[in-house]
Amino acid sequence: IIAVSMFFIIVKGIIFGDLKTQKWLTSVFTGFFSSIILTQPIKILGLAVFFTLFCRNPNDDKEAKEYIDETNFELDGDEDYLDSNDFSLISNSSKRITRLNENEVAFLREQRLKELQMWSIVREFIIYAIFLILLYIITFSNRTQNSFYQTDHLQNYYLNTRQTDCDYTQILTIDDYWNWLNNSFVTNLRAQQWYNDDQPINLNGYINDKTNRMIGWATMRQLRSKSQLCSDQRIMPTCIDDYSLFNEEKDSFQP
Incomplete structure (x- = not known):
């Protein structure tokens, strides 16, 4: 790809001449460095602000809150609060928390990981679909209807x-x-x-x-189709089909 691009740049440079080539290269380098110095940093900063405000994960684990209520704890018989005055009004008849065993914790952890992976795949799919739609719009919207x-x-x-x-x-x-x-x-x-x-x-x-x-300059290219025997040789001995890449004649012909 790099070699082909360099070839076309050299060819266009020869066609345009020195003055137009210098202006063209100046505009290309100006756009390149302005994109690196100005456009890309602003884009990165804008994306960082957007993801920080709208796409960040909360610090609190919602799934943990479904199983654990921090306001409803009861001490064991051999435990006591560090400051008994702050918790003097807590009722001893509070309901004890049913703690999860290791198997339940492992199962819930696995389910949570699968859920996160699923949403990650869905998010990537949506972003990729939006990218393809925008690419399609940009590519085909510039084609004028008068080209025909x-x-x-x-x-x-x-x-x-x-x-x-x-x-x-x-x-x-x-x-x-x-x-x-x-x-x-x-x-x-x-x-x-x-x-x-x-x-x-x-x-x-x-x-x-x-x-x-x-x-540029006009170039004429002669393309030949391979001749082959006709199905009915009583009418015509050889037939030539329409030109295509599969039946192109590449043999050398003497002038």
């Missing part, structure tokens, strides 16, 4: 389906292909003269529709 019209326009524009003599979809021979390539595709890659023969001023890098700008 943009793609459809560029496809029809370069294939030149409006002209019958240079329509790519109607190519049948090699001469038809070269005619489309030289008279339609190449001229549409860059902005040409206006309808009144004026030069395309301030349209450097734009394609011939004077609206869309092409970043």
